[in-house]
Amino acid sequence: MADGHDGPKEACGVFGVRDPRQPAAHLTYLGLFALQHRGQESAGIAAGDGTKIMVDKDMGLVSTIFDEHRLRALPGGLAIGHTRYATTGASAWHNAQPVARHAGDLFFALGHNGNLVNTTELAGASDLDADLGSDSDVIAALVARAVTGGADLIGAITDVLPRLRGAYSLVFMDEDRLIGARDPNGFRPLFLGRTDTGGWVLASETPALDVVGAEVIREIDPGELVVIDDEGVHSSQFAPPQRKALCSFEFVYIARPDGKLGGIGVHAARRRMGAALARQAPVDADMVMPIPDSSVPGAQGYAAESGIEYGDGLIKNRYIGRTFIAPTQQLRDNAVRIKFNAIEDNVAGKRLVVVEDSIVRATTLRSTMKLLRNAGAAEIHLRVLSAPYRWSCFYGLDTSDRSKLVAATMTIEQIRDHLGADSLAYLDLDNMLTAITPEPGGFCTACMTGDYPVPIPGLE
Incomplete structure (x- = not known):
């Protein structure tokens, strides 16, 4: 499904893993490799070791960006990754993901698959920086603003997500938690998996779980937020499910067979x-x-x-x-x-x-x-x-x-x-x-x- 095909340019791919027993960045590399068909313009990984988050992203394919040296510079058992095709925002390095933000003492990163239809409205109503390059940047800016205003990260995400309109399957991370969310219509897929070492994985498609040896547990429901920490998976509904609308072109063209x-x-x-x-x-x-x-x-x-x-x-x-x-x-x-x-x-x-x-x-x-x-x-x-x-x-x-x-x-x-x-x-x-x-x-x-x-x- 490389460029040159007459099909539409693909959606993005997201991946996240929390497994203290394994090098998360290496698992994320494998997961992104399995999701490469969903976007070939840029890729990135954010990884955390419990005290800090390191982010590495660049233009190009996953295999040409990351090598053993770059992966070793991303230590820890928590990571998220993203492979991108530009939908909102130009194809440029500053729009590569994961997007990372400081909010007071908190540092978090996110990856987004999908496209919002109210980005301009959100940015204008919230008086955000006009130079924000993509809808993913707007999501990160809104979450950061809510955290700066006194909310914790989960509270900020729960506050922001119902304001978004359109398609979004999201992975977030802070220093200790992996978080996933899917829009109330379920436009884009998002799956939860379990590794044989007791870790948890989020991915856009099941083959990305297969490649890291994770068992497919279930799909994230439309309007669902999952928070993964030391105690396991915590699920809640940030919005009631709406008209179910999984993209039919996932079956026609986008998804791996x-x-x-x-x-x-x-x-x-x-x-x-x-x-x-x-x-x-x-x-x-x-x-x-x-x-x-x-x-x-x-x-x-x-x-x-x-x-x-x-x-x-x-x-x-x-x-x-x-x-x-x-x-x-x-x-x-x-x-x-x-x-x-x-x-x-x-x-x-x-x-x-x-x-x-x-x-x-x-x-x-x-x-x-x-x-x-x-x-x-x-x-x-x-x-x-x-x-x-x-x-x-x-x-x-x-x-x-x-x-x-x-x-x-x-x-x-x-x-x-x-x-x-x-x-x-x-x-x-x-x-x-x-x-x-x-x-x-x-x-x-x-x-x-x-x-x-x-x-x-x-x-x-």
């Missing part, structure tokens, strides 16, 4: 989407192929349901990070070839069903279709595992400029022609949601319907 959300296996859900798409939009073809990697389970499901052979038509360069910004179309085409190359022997003369998880801007996908044509594909039938992405996301994905969403500006037939496909079909929304789970409701589908669970200020 080896994880679970709401008790639902992501890989199995994507296979069911592919099978549903085969029933809804069948076609005579010789091979079903995915656009790697997040479309692979869906293509497998389509092939199994349709009886058409599954095969690989594209090879993905596993070592590419973010596709470079190229000033000319020729260089942009070259950038696509760096990421993907067609397997001519598998493609030439074939009628292909090409399965993609989503189409957002369509720039890279158009070049990828051209790669397959140049490799000799006889027909290309594009099948998309989600409904058309027509509306901006304001809850943590970087699609706020609706004019750049291809399905908002073109008909399906125009998109087909623009991409150079012989046919194009999207999975109907009802079929998509039923493939995830037959239980009705519980998902945010605003990017496909324009129905925003939390109102967006200024949106007509």
